[in-house]
Amino acid sequence: MPKIGIGYDIHRLEAGRRLVLGGLDIPFSAGLFGHSDGDALVHAVMDALLGALGESDIGAHFPDTDPQYKGARSIGLLDEVVGLVRERGGEIANVDAVIVAEEPKMGPHIPAMKAALAPVLGIPASSIGIKAKTNEGLGAVGEKRAIACYAVVLIELPD
Ligand code: MG
Numbered sequence: 001m002p003k004i005g006i007g008y009d010i011h012r013l014e015a016g017r018r019l020v021l022g023g024l025d026i027p028f029s030a031g032l033f034g035h036s037d038g039d040a041l042v043h044a045v046m047d048a049l050l051g052a053l054g055e056s057d058i059g060a061h062f063p064d065t066d067p068q069y070k071g072a073r074s075i076g077l078l079d080e081v082v083g084l085v086r087e088r089g090g091e092i093a094n095v096d097a098v099i100v101a102e103e104p105k106m107g108p109h110i111p112a113m114k115a116a117l118a119p120v121l122g123i124p125a126s127s128i129g130i131k132a133k134t135n136e137g138l139g140a141v142g143e144k145r146a147i148a149c150y151a152v153v154l155i156e157l158p159d
Pocket of ligand 1: 034
């Protein structure tokens with residue numbers, strides 16, 4: 001049975017923080033604020049997977065009030081969510097995502113993001129789409145105060 005899921009996340013940019021996106025450290029003057037490492041791309045993918053399973057969102061699974069998730073590497077949390085898919089006998093078919101960021105340029109980092117996500121998702125990099133867009137200067141993202149990410153996934157579950 002094919003199941004799709006959608007995920008969205010946005011995090012504020014804070015000067016001097018490390019920027020982690022798609023499981024990568026990206027050199028930049030600001031990073032994403034959050035209880036975990038703030039990896040909005042991985043959070044969007046996690047929510048898409050949980051949505052395809054009919055589960056509640058990552059806030060319910062990994063509460064930001066729980067000290068064990070303070071500074072957590074989001075890619076490790078993604079691994080736990082992929083484990084949930086596997087427990088249900090599910091297989092991930094593909095993931096497609098959009099990063100909306102005014103800065104820095106994401107294009108050069110996309111191949112490495114796919115390479116970081118592929119082994120965790122258990123799918124080839126060719127089954128992962130990541131596009132980078134700006135917000136044309138509009139709103140909080142356009143004003144470089146935040147980075148937003150969208151993701152959709154398709155998983156196959158047993159009937
Ligand atoms: Mg988040």
